[in-house]
Every structure is written in structure tokens, then in C-alpha cells.
Amino acid sequence: MSAGSIYKRCRCRGEDGKELARCPKLYRPGGAYSPTHGTWYFKIDVGPPGGRRKTVRRGGFDTKKEAQAALDEIRGRAAKGVDVGRRLTVGQYLDEWVASRSPSYQQHVRDLWVPQCGGLDLTALRKAHVQAALDTLAVSAATKQRHKATLSSALSDAVREGLVSVNVAKLVTVEGIERPRAQVWTDAQVIEWEAERELRRADALRRSRGRPIPEFAIWHDTGSRPSAVMVWRPDQIGRFLDHAADHRLYALFHLVALRGLRRGEACGVRRQDLDLDAGRLYVRHQVRQSGGVTQAVDATKSRAGTREVALDAGTVEVLREHLRRQAEQRAYVGTGWTETPYVFTEEDGRMLNPGAVTRAFEKLAYRAGLPPVRFHDLRHGAASIMHLAGVDMVTISRTLGHATLAITADTYASVFDSVDRAAAEATAAVVPRAVR
Numbered sequence: 014m015s016a017g018s019i020y021k022r023c024r025c026r027g028e029d030g031k032e033l034a035r036c037p038k039l040y041r042p043g044g045a046y047s048p049t050h051g052t053w054y055f056k057i058d059v060g061p062p063g064g065r066r067k068t069v070r071r072g073g074f075d076t077k078k079e080a081q082a083a084l085d086e087i088r089g090r091a092a093k094g095v096d097v098g099r100r101l102t103v104g105q106y107l108d109e110w111v112a113s114r115s116p117s118y119q120q121h122v123r124d125l126w127v128p129q130c131g132g133l134d135l136t137a138l139r140k141a142h143v144q145a146a147l148d149t150l151a152v153s154a155a156t157k158q159r160h161k162a163t164l165s166s167a168l169s170d171a172v173r174e175g176l177v178s179v180n181v182a183k184l185v186t187v188e189g190i191e192r193p194r195a196q197v198w199t200d201a202q203v204i205e206w207e208a209e210r211e212l213r214r215a216d217a218l219r220r221s222r223g224r225p226i227p228e229f230a231i232w233h234d235t236g237s238r239p240s241a242v243m244v245w246r247p248d249q250i251g252r253f254l255d256h257a258a259d260h261r262l263y264a265l266f267h268l269v270a271l272r273g274l275r276r277g278e279a280c281g282v283r284r285q286d287l288d289l290d291a292g293r294l295y296v297r298h299q300v301r302q303s304g305g306v307t308q309a310v311d312a313t314k315s316r317a318g319t320r321e322v323a324l325d326a327g328t329v330e331v332l333r334e335h336l337r338r339q340a341e342q343r344a345y346v347g348t349g350w351t352e353t354p355y356v357f358t359e360e361d362g363r364m365l366n367p368g369a370v371t372r373a374f375e376k377l378a379y380r381a382g383l384p385p386v387r388f389h390d391l392r393h394g395a396a397s398i399m400h401l402a403g404v405d406m407v408t409i410s411r412t413l414g415h416a417t418l419a420i421t422a423d424t425y426a427s428v429f430d431s432v433d434r435a436a437a438e439a440t441a442a443v444v445p446r447a448v449r
Contacts, residue, residue: 017057053080104131121163154189193241256381264335273395283354
């Protein structure tokens with residue numbers, strides 16, 4: 014493999030309409046390249062020693078530095094045995110990559126990344142291209158972040174395949190994105206929330222003129238929440254599970270509340286994923302919902318999401334009881350039962366709708382008299398319980414399926430602080446004092 018060379022060229026044409034072999038505008042007196050005319054290119058001969066060589070040319074780079082970086086990348090990939098002679102555009106790669114992904118990923122690729130960057134060579138894609146494409150979107154910062162996440166996921170796979178050496182999407186920062194900090198519901202915060210709920214309820218009664226008022230909507234929409242992400246304390250989680258004990262999806266709620274599975278992961282648990290004798294659950298699949306349509310997928314959220322989760326004896330018994338009741342339900346429904354491999358299903362055996370799980374959870378939380386949290390916040394509650402029980406950060410991160418410890422620490426910093434303070438107060442209260 015040769016060292017390669019970098020040069021400048023333009024597309025200017027002469028009077029005969031043919032491209033100029035040596036455009037006078039491309040050079041300054043003395044032979045140096047003009048800084049304002051043309052773009053940078055590179056070429057390199059690649060191939061095995063003594064074998065047939067192939068010349069790879071790429072161009073259109075704004076600076077010599079960019080051309081050098083692209084040349085270095087090609088040389089590195091060729092050294093690993095990658096066929097760098099094949100020209101692969103961003104559009105070609107994304108069309109192939111997104112075919113098996115969710116509708117939201119497909120929409121991001123179709124509406125933004127292919128129109129804006131599809132014509133570029135995959136190896137020529139740079140941070141500036143990604144940033145310029147995102148800047149064309151007249152949407153919220155959160156929506157831009159989702160578009161960026163789609164491209165980043167695709168490029169991460171490209172890095173693993175040796176097609177590119179750097180995921181340039183990770184270098185782009187979307188302004189205005191601030192992850193809400195999870196907070197634990199304290200007694201004072203619950204009192205404040207309940208006071209606002211009563212005011213809203215009284216107002217609804219005045220305007221109802223004797224008609225029933227939407228009690229659940231008032232509970233659900235009351236706005237006195239210190240954070241968008243609120244977490245129940247262990248005693249509140251216990252109240253919820255006690256109230257939900259007779260619900261047909263109790264085992265799912267129990268599993269999420271104590272082991273921290275994501276909603277889609279819980280819906281996607283299959284019977285072959287359970288080893289109850291060994292007290293193990295293997296998280297391998299998830300069920301996604303897009304546009305109200307339930308869609309089964311064959312992968313978890315990330316590589317770290319595919320994991321083995323230990324089950325305590327109580328959870329094992331809850332799951333055994335659930336499977337026993339499911340068998341009874343199958344026999345009762347008879348020919349109307351739809352056979353699927355899933356542990357948690359609709360009442361006729363069909364794949365469980367994730368949205369139905371959330372709605373059932375919210376109704377149970379409302380009837381239990383608890384302050385509102387999202388279904389996903391049960392997962393946050395599981396993290397706080399593990400921390401309170403003295404579980405180390407590595408185990409918590411692995412149980413939740415996080416890619417790094419940093420994600421766990423950042424997501425649950427405020428939750429863990431609250432648990433730590435509660436533990437400190439409880440410790441101090443154990444010591445009897447004559448004078449306080």
C-alpha cells in the first residue's frame with residue numbers, strides 16, 4: 014500500500030467545453046495552490062503486497078487537513094482488510110442499515126439524513142455536515158436530539174464494521190437539551206401536590222353543574238411536580254404493589270419495580286427467557302409501539318441492554334404464580350387463545366400492547382392514592398431501592414442495562430442523594446438522646 018498523495022483540483026472548463034487539465038486560477042505565482050480556488054483531493058494505491066493494486070480517489074474536501082484525515086482513515090481501513098475501493102455513500106449505507114429499524118428511525122433517515130447528507134461518501138461525512146443538517150430542522154431541541162441519535166446509532170454500527178473510524182455524530186452538540194433530574198417524592202412535596210389537586214378538583218366541581226368530574230384527569234394533570242421525572246420512595250412503591258396485587262399484570266409491575274426493566278423489555282420477555290429454577294431472567298428482546306401500533310423487534314435498546322438479571326425468591330414465586338394463572342386463562346379461553354411465546358400478554362394471549370400497560374399502571378397508581386409518576390419511573394425507583402439496599406454501582410448499572418457507569422451515575426445522582434440523606438436521618442434516629 015502506498016503512502017498516498019494530496020492535491021488540489023477544480024472543475025473549470027475551457028472554450029472547447031472540456032475540463033482544464035491545469036486551470037490557471039488553481040495556482041499562485043511560484044506554483045503554490047490558490048487558497049480560494051478548487052477543492053482538495055487525495056489518492057492512494059491499495060492492495061496486498063505483490064497482488065493487484067487499486068487506486069482510490071476521493072475529493073471535494075474544503076481543507077487540506079480534511080483530505081489528510083480522510084486519507085489516513087482509508088489507509089487504516091485498508092490495513093484492516095476492508096475493501097476501501099468500494100464507494101459507499103451515506104444514503105446507500107443508511108438505506109441498508111435502517112431497513113430493519115423502527116418506523117421512527119426510518120422517518121429520520123428519510124426526512125433528514127438522506128436528503129441532506131445522502132450524496133456524500135460515508136468516509137467524507139464530517140461534524141459540519143451533521144450540524145448543518147440539524148440546523149435545517151425547525152423543531153424542538155428534543156426532536157433534533159432524536160434525529161441525531163438515529164444517525165449516531167447508524168454510525169456506531171459503521172465504526173464496528175470498520176467502514177468509518179469515527180462516529181462524527183457524537184461530536185455534535187444539540188443546544189437546549191437538558192436532561193431532567195430525577196427526584197424522590199418527599200412528604201412536603203406530596204402535601205403541596207395534594208393541595209393543588211384539591212384546588213383543581215374544587216374548581217372542576219364549580220364548573221361541572223352536577224355532572225361527574227374527571228377525577229383521574231385531575232390526578233394525572235396536576236402540575237405541582239418538582240421535576241418531570243419523579244420517583245416513589247420504597248414505602249410508596251410498596252403501597253402500589255400491595256394495591257396492584259390482584260391485577261392480571263401484577264407480575265409485570267413487580268418485575269419492573271424491583272428489577273428495573275424497561276417497559277418494552279418487560280413486554281418482550283418470553284417463556285424461554287426465564288430460568289426460574291436458577292433465579293435468572295435473560296433480557297433479549299423488546300416490544301416497541303410506534304404511532305399506536307405494537308411492533309415486535311428482535312433487539313434490545315442497546316448491546317448493554319441484552320443482559321442477565323438475577324431474580325430474588327419472592328419475584329420467582331410471583332412469576333411462577335403468573336404463569337400458572339396464564340395457563341388457567343389459556344384453558345378457559347380455549348380456541349380463542351392466540352399462542353405466543355410471551356410471558357405477559359393480552360387476555361386472549363396476543364402480544365401485549367405497551368400503551369395498555371402504561372394506562373393500567375396509571376389507573377392503579379391513581380386508585381392507590383399515590384402521587385403521579387410515569388411508568389418508566391418505576392425503573393428509576395428500582396435503582397433507588399438497589400442503592401438503599403447497598404448494591405454497588407457496577408451491579409446497578411448492569412442490572413438496568415446501561416452502557417456505562419457514567420449514565421447510571423448521571424441519571425440517578427439526585428435520586429441517590431435523596432436516598433443517602435434518608436439513610437443518614439434514619440441512622441441518626443436510632444441513637445437515643447436525652448436532649449434533642
